Amino acid sequence: MYSEKVMDHFSNPRNVGEIEEASGTGMVGNPACGDIMKLTIKIENNVITDVKFKTFGCGAAIATSSMVTELVKGKGLDDAEKISNNTVAEALDGLPPVKMHCSNLAADALHAAIEDYRKKLETK
Amino acid sequence: MYSEKVMDHFSNPRNVGEIEEASGTGMVGNPACGDIMKLTIKIENNVITDVKFKTFGCGAAIATSSMVTELVKGKGLDDAEKISNNTVAEALDGLPPVKMHCSNLAADALHAAIEDYRKKLETK
Amino acid sequence: MNKIYFDHNATTPVIDEVFEAMVPFYKEQWGNPSSIHWAGRGTRKAVEDARENVCKLLNCAPLELIFTSSGTESDNHAIKGIAYAKKDKGNHIITTKVEHPAILSTCKHLAKEGFEITYLEVDKDGLIDLEQLKAAITPKTILITVMFANNETGVLFPIKEIGQIAKERGITFHTDAVQAAGKIPINVQELNVDLLTISGHKIYGPKGVGALFAKRGVRLTPLIHGGHQERNRRGGTENVAGIIGFGKAAEIAIRDLDKEIAHLSMLRNRLETGLKEKIQHVYVNGHPEKRLPNTANISFEFVEGESLLLNLDMKGIAASSGSACTSGSLEPSHVLVAMGISLELAHGSVRFSLGKSNTVEEIDYLIEIMPPIVERMRSMSPLFAGHKF
């Protein structure tokens, strides 16, 4: 059902955890669909220098979370914002159709974290 | 599907043929149901001294025809008239249910032959 | 006693390669294809591979093929599926008088529910008149269902032409190709069919598995509601081993088709010629050319079919009168009657349907033993009075 890359990220997820005093936090998903992702990012000079995730969810949810952290680490915010859920799915050599909608939210979590960071900046 | 007795009478039918100058002839059945039986009998002193059949029909039709000839040969007319289609079926150790109605007409042929004989007597 | 099987239209033996392909799906790969763990993954893939093989037999896409439990289920699925899905558009269905009971009983049932059914007549060759078909169409016609090849006579219907007529008028067209599959080429891309039925056990696969081709875009009300199997079109845990066997049988059917056609028509012609030469008052039923290569439906005048079958059976030869489904019934063949054949001749018909393993020797044996059997039965027949043999 899952590609080898998905299974690799599922079994050895990168960047699990939570950044204390994160620059931004994104939380997406809901219990009804069974996937909840929390992404915390550290941003220095408009570059994502660290990123960690925690995910409650299926194999696809965990693998996309892990993959998105790999994709964005070290990227400038502008580049990071261009990453879409599809980008993540492609980087994992695809996901089963049934998983494309609900469990493929990691990029949304990223965008939410960046927005959170921007909001914090404004209110500073 | 058929009992051994049916198969015996089917493969070695007794009394096939037609009696020339028969005392009575009975013909029953019709092409729609696929069974036509013709029974010819010779009667002397109210006793059936000879009987022959010709049948167009399935295994059951042929076996019942054959069986009825065995049952009546040498019998008095009164006894012969008591033979019913069921008697014939029983003598053959039964017939498949689907064959009980349509193909089990040999006794009817017998009764028709006896009636034919009686009618001829009257008109003599 | 040698056993000779001349009843391949009733069912075919499961050939060894097919059985061997099925065995692992009973012994090791018995998982549920819907399971995501090790026990299910292999079976899912195997089912999809089998689907591709069956699709190749018809030249359709995997998405267009629904596995079912039989030709009969596929026929029900197609007819009721369209009837219910399109009942707002109309209630008229056109079929023929010579369909298999799977079609006729289904139509009869729909008639009770208020659908109108037109049963097209056939001529003495067993063929319908396309002008009659056109004339039967009304604005309420939602479905035409005409069989590809008749199971009793082997007569082939002009599927492409019927499909063209249906297509031009926006009417859904289904064909029951149970007897055609594996015996003649079928290419749904070239035919104008929307729905097409096939069955595993008529092409040397196992019993209990069939398929329905449903062209992309054709909407059908499901017959069996349930889980998400077959893309929500047919619920129920898949008959995995059966599907695998069906797939293998389809693969072999494609591979051997040309060879089989040549082999079967040679044998069939030898059989017909031989019997006609040796026995008088013998008639071959059905159009002489527009026929399956394997089917010989022969009436032996003055004698009844079942008694001939019993005699043949005693010699080890399996043949049938009419469809297997109706043997054991007393009605004369509805197919032969529709062709205008007399009741006596209809009752006196025997269907020899040949297959892969039949040989010239078997045909010659039949030609040798048949005349004395017919002679003996005729000598017992009250209908034979006037004739001499």
Next chain:
Amino acid sequence: MNKIYFDHNATTPVIDEVFEAMVPFYKEQWGNPSSIHWAGRGTRKAVEDARENVCKLLNCAPLELIFTSSGTESDNHAIKGIAYAKKDKGNHIITTKVEHPAILSTCKHLAKEGFEITYLEVDKDGLIDLEQLKAAITPKTILITVMFANNETGVLFPIKEIGQIAKERGITFHTDAVQAAGKIPINVQELNVDLLTISGHKIYGPKGVGALFAKRGVRLTPLIHGGHQERNRRGGTENVAGIIGFGKAAEIAIRDLDKEIAHLSMLRNRLETGLKEKIQHVYVNGHPEKRLPNTANISFEFVEGESLLLNLDMKGIAASSGSACTSGSLEPSHVLVAMGISLELAHGSVRFSLGKSNTVEEIDYLIEIMPPIVERMRSMSPLFAGHKF
């Protein structure tokens, strides 16, 4: 890696004796049971013998058993069959919220056709309230369908009592006993059921064969119209080998029932006790006693079920979340949700369903490897924040 199968409610392996019984019906006795010649006669008898064996599993008469292609087909046949046959009497059907999709999808379809469906609630143990059932009955109620045992939790419904309620009111009662058969005794003479569904592949028989018990006198509209098979109640050439396998599986199920019940409940209790001892925040779903002996449905709080299953699969252990039919779906189990279990817990459930060949060692292996898996997944879970393991 050792393979351990804890997913017997999804499907069971075909046991060797069953397979061996089937082989001749592919290799030699492949005739059509409707054929009257040598090739058909043996198969007809074998099918009828198998029917008797399946009847013994339910204690019904051969005339009361219709072979079908699956549990799903039997469910469709029963529900649509009664709905259509009794639609002049009423249009109301009562079922529960926790039925298998075979029932729920069929009811949903009938609702579109104008039937009214009442879905009874269940309590936190997964059981219905008989007073609610009685209250739901209206003069238009024609059918009650309540499952015998739930496939996800194993919860057992009070079939006899429901049947009594139905009987007193002249309402037809169907029960889906697919999961009950072979795991607990079933005696239709003692239960007040009119219709009962079973399936071959859940009792160590092959996939692609099921049966419907229909009590003498119960009139059903056929689902699959066709030939005279199954006494005109279900058309289509019989899945002979499948039926033979089903018969053999039934015979073995009867023979081993008591032994199996003891074996399975011992293993199941060991599994539940072991996991609860070793892991915190673990909940067993479903009534503690009114349950099948083989099913353990367990929620592991803070983690999601599929990811647990993947981890187990990597260790060679096959289990499932919910029914096999819905795994691969993203919805939380409709059964657990109906029981009032929170969405997180519903998503965190795993079903272990045990079978014949499972051993104490296998259970102990699971109890050993499960805690670190759950711990690792919890350490990744944003929901676990506040808790310590």
